[in-house]
Amino acid sequence: LRNRRWIVTYIEGLRCVRCGEEIGYERVVYSCPRCGGLLDPYYNYNSIAENVKREDVSRRPSSIWKWKELLPVINESNIVSLGEGGTPLIKCDKIAEALGVSELYVKDDALTNPTGSLKDRQISVGVSKAVELGYDTTFTITSGNNGASLAAYSAKAGLKCVIIFTTGATKEKMLMATALGARTIKIKGEDSLVATAVNNVLSGEKPDWYDCGFRVFEPFMYEGRKTNAMEVCESLGWKNPDWVLHPSVGSMGVIKAWKGYKELSKLGWTTGKLPKMTAVQPANVAPIVKAFREKLSEIVPVEPGKTIAEAIACADTGDLGKWTLDALRESGGSAVGVTDDDVVYGLKLLAREGIFVEPSAAVTIPAVKKLLDEGVADRNEIFVCEVTGAGWKNFSFAEGVFGLPKVIPPEEKEIKKFLSEYLENFSA
Numbered sequence: 001l002r003n004r005r006w007i008v009t010y011i012e013g014l015r016c017v018r019c020g021e022e023i024g025y026e027r028v029v030y031s032c033p034r035c036g037g038l039l040d041p042y043y044n045y046n047s048i049a050e051n052v053k054r055e056d057v058s059r060r061p062s063s064i065w066k067w068k069e070l071l072p073v074i075n076e077s078n079i080v081s082l083g084e085g086g087t088p089l090i091k092c093d094k095i096a097e098a099l100g101v102s103e104l105y106v107k108d109d110a111l112t113n114p115t116g117s118l119k120d121r122q123i124s125v126g127v128s129k130a131v132e133l134g135y136d137t138t139f140t141i142t143s144g145n146n147g148a149s150l151a152a153y154s155a156k157a158g159l160k161c162v163i164i165f166t167t168g169a170t171k172e173k174m175l176m177a178t179a180l181g182a183r184t185i186k187i188k189g190e191d192s193l194v195a196t197a198v199n200n201v202l203s204g205e206k207p208d209w210y211d212c213g214f215r216v217f218e219p220f221m222y223e224g225r226k227t228n229a230m231e232v233c234e235s236l237g238w239k240n241p242d243w244v245l246h247p248s249v250g251s252m253g254v255i256k257a258w259k260g261y262k263e264l265s266k267l268g269w270t271t272g273k274l275p276k277m278t279a280v281q282p283a284n285v286a287p288i289v290k291a292f293r294e295k296l297s298e299i300v301p302v303e304p305g306k307t308i309a310e311a312i313a314c315a316d317t318g319d320l321g322k323w324t325l326d327a328l329r330e331s332g333g334s335a336v337g338v339t340d341d342d343v344v345y346g347l348k349l350l351a352r353e354g355i356f357v358e359p360s361a362a363v364t365i366p367a368v369k370k371l372l373d374e375g376v377a378d379r380n381e382i383f384v385c386e387v388t389g390a391g392w393k394n395f396s397f398a399e400g401v402f403g404l405p406k407v408i409p410p411e412e413k414e415i416k417k418f419l420s421e422y423l424e425n426f427s428a
């Protein structure tokens with residue numbers, strides 16, 4: 001197979017995370033046929049190490065697809081791209097100073113991905129696989145960002161797209177998906193109940209949709225998330241950072257970035273100790289944090305409380321959460337819950353660096369402070385805070401925190417008053 005020039009990936013198969021069963025990658029299988037566990041692609045790393053040089057990869061245009069050998073799309077011609085990935089790693093000295101650390105970076109997956117969130121990394125891969133496998137309709141249940149992204153890539157690929165939004169989805173995310181041509185609906189209720197009800201109906205009806213949803217685990221697309229880790233290392237001169245913090249639901253962010261860091265190290269492309277991975281959740285809806293701190297081996301669903309970080313509020317993260325726990329522990333990392341006040345503090349610090357994000361994306365900033373306060377992290381270590389969704393994905397929230405400009409009449413007196421107030425109160 002490798003001699004056929006159109007094959008770009010070195011994927012070898014899918015492996016069950018629970019029982020180790022290995023199956024082929026020719027079609028999409030949503031769970032292990034033997035035990036129902038989650039499936040994870042594996043690759044021929046020896047061949048990659050032999051045939052691919054990191055310098056050549058580095059020279060390719062900046063995109064998640066520069067890492068194509070480590071992604072599951074077989075034929076390059078099936079790639080559906082809108083310019084995802086290649087997001088900046090921004091050194092943030094003001095945040096570092098405020099938190100009391102010497103070196104802190106923000107990996108900004110919010111503004112520079114095409115639909116303004118981290119989901120573009122996975123949906124570009126998911127929709128490419130849908131095209132490769134001959135599907136004509138895509139589907140997701142989503143708190144918003146996954147849906148906005150799926151609508152965009154499905155439109156680009158000419159696929160029909162059906163989206164069910166859960167309670168927390170903001171107007172902006174739903175409008176974006178609808179504007180991009182998806183068939184959309186919102187179901188109000190606790191997220192896991194919504195997912196169970198919808199999945200039960202779908203399994204009865206059996207529509208042949210490419211399912212990028214929630215509680216159904218598409219085994220290929222999340223590989224796109226590894227590219228975040230690869231970009232971080234490349235930006236740091238092929239070095240690993242010490243701590244990487246991810247806003248977390250499941251958390252594919254942690255699971256796949258951890259896989260990405262390990263893959264680069266296995267290929268000999270990076271040196272030094274692997275990073276300590278940290279999942280950050282809203283303290284009121286934090287099943288992973290609870291299980292991590294109580295040293296449980298499985299996730300126990302929590303009673304969901306209120307939070308402004310609506311995009312990452314999920315009371316039961318099931319098997320994904322268990323996989324995340326394993327990654328956090330294997331890496332020597334941590335799990336941190338943050339309050340609404342913490343999130344607003346994070347948003348304001350990010351704003352001082354010129355970075356405008358949605359509340360869920362800001363949770364990693366205050367979490368650094370918690371790691372320091374608890375004595376698990378050292379102030380001289382290198383921190384990478386993932387920020388994952390753009391500020392315009394939740395305008396009404398931003399308006400509440402920052403306020404809209406006052407409206408005044410065209411009178412000199414009023415203008416002078418504004419200027420003098422501005423000059424008196426100005427601070428960087």
Ligand SMILES: Cc1ncc(COP(=O)(O)O)c(C=O)c1O
Pocket residue numbers: 117118143145146246247248249250251252253254311312358360361388389
């Ligand atoms: C803004 C934002 N950040 C982070 C996440 C976390 O995703 P995951 O837990 O899959 O890494 C989501 C998921 O909806 C999100 O919308």
Ligand SMILES: [Zn+2]
Pocket residue numbers: 016017018019020021032033034035036037
């Ligand atoms: Zn299995």
